[in-house]
Amino acid sequence: MDERGALYAHLRRGGLIAYPTESCYGLGCDPRNQKALKRLIRLKGRDAGKGLLLIADHIKRLEPFIRPLSAADMSRLQQTWPGPVTWVVPASAACSPLLTGGRATIAIRVTAHPGAARLCRALGMALVSTSANKSGKKPARTAAECRRIFGARVRVIAGRIGQRRRPSTLIDLATGTILRP
Numbered sequence: 001m002d003e004r005g006a007l008y009a010h011l012r013r014g015g016l017i018a019y020p021t022e023s024c025y026g027l028g029c030d031p032r033n034q035k036a037l038k039r040l041i042r043l044k045g046r047d048a049g050k051g052l053l054l055i056a057d058h059i060k061r062l063e064p065f066i067r068p069l070s071a072a073d074m075s076r077l078q079q080t081w082p083g084p085v086t087w088v089v090p091a092s093a094a095c096s097p098l099l100t101g102g103r104a105t106i107a108i109r110v111t112a113h114p115g116a117a118r119l120c121r122a123l124g125m126a127l128v129s130t131s132a133n134k135s136g137k138k139p140a141r142t143a144a145e146c147r148r149i150f151g152a153r154v155r156v157i158a159g160r161i162g163q164r165r166r167p168s169t170l171i172d173l174a175t176g177t178i179l180r181p
Contacts, residue, residue, distance in 0.1 A: 004122050007155070011123065016040055016154045018132045018146040021055070022084045022113045022162035024139035025132035025146050027154065028055075030125065031065065037098040040128060043153060045135040051101025053086055054108050056126040057117035062108045065095050065126065073173055081110035082117065084168040088179065099128070109168055115159040131167070 011017065014035035018025050027044065029036035031054055041048050056062045059078070067090040069077070077087050091099070091106040100106050109129070111117050120127055131139035132146050132154075140146045143158040150156075170180035 007157075008123055010155055011036070011125075014039060016043065016150075017127075017157060018140065018143070018150065018154050019116060019119055019127075019157040020113065020159040020161045021111065021116050021129060023164040023167055024141050024161055025143070025156075026055070026116065026127075026129040027132040027150075028127040028129050031096070031099055031128050034096060034098065037096060037128070040130070041098065043150065044130065044133070046130070047135070048098060049101045051103060051105075051107065052099050052128050052130055054099070054106065054126045055111045055116060055120065055129040056108075057082075057111065057120040059110055061120060061124075061126040062110070065092055065099065065106055066090060066108060067092055069173075076173070077110075082112040083110075084112060084164055085109065086168040086170045086180075088170065088172045088174075090174075105172075105174075107170065113162050115157075119157065 011030040014033050016029050018027050029040050086107050086109040088105045088107050095106055133139045143156045146156045171178055
């Protein structure tokens with residue numbers, strides 16, 4: 001089995017990965033795998049009510065997780081993508097409460113990080129993307145830090161993080177409110 005196939009199989013079995021993103025390493029999994037979502041939330045020590053963010057290389061990979069958007073709303077999103085802007089949009093009825101934190105919305109982004117985009121493209125899926133850290137601690141910025149924090153519980157994909165020093169800007173699509181600058 002090639003590397004892509006092995007990684008895909010790891011994710012489908014509920015495995016977790018750490019991978020470089022725009023500002024830090026991201027901790028992720030297959031967003032359709034309930035076991036993986038629970039493992040990720042538990043490993044981070046994260047409040048399940050916070051919900052999780054999804055990234056992809058293209059909006060098409062995010063569509064199963066969101067309700068259909070108007071042409072005007074879709075245009076607003078696409079004007080900021082690919083890029084470090086995360087939008088909070090209406091979640092599809094099939095979207096897990098573990099992804100949404102029990103809300104009717106989900107946070108999504110088409111990533112501008114070449115490695116993260118390449119990973120989504122190679123796997124043919126969107127990925128959960130939360131900072132690779134224990135809740136409340138500083139996010140990991142290197143593969144070595146991820147290995148130190150998570151050990152063998154997470155498959156670490158080596159690479160360089162982007163130049164950005166802050167997390168993505170978070171905007172509520174319905175209100176236009178900037179939730180995180």
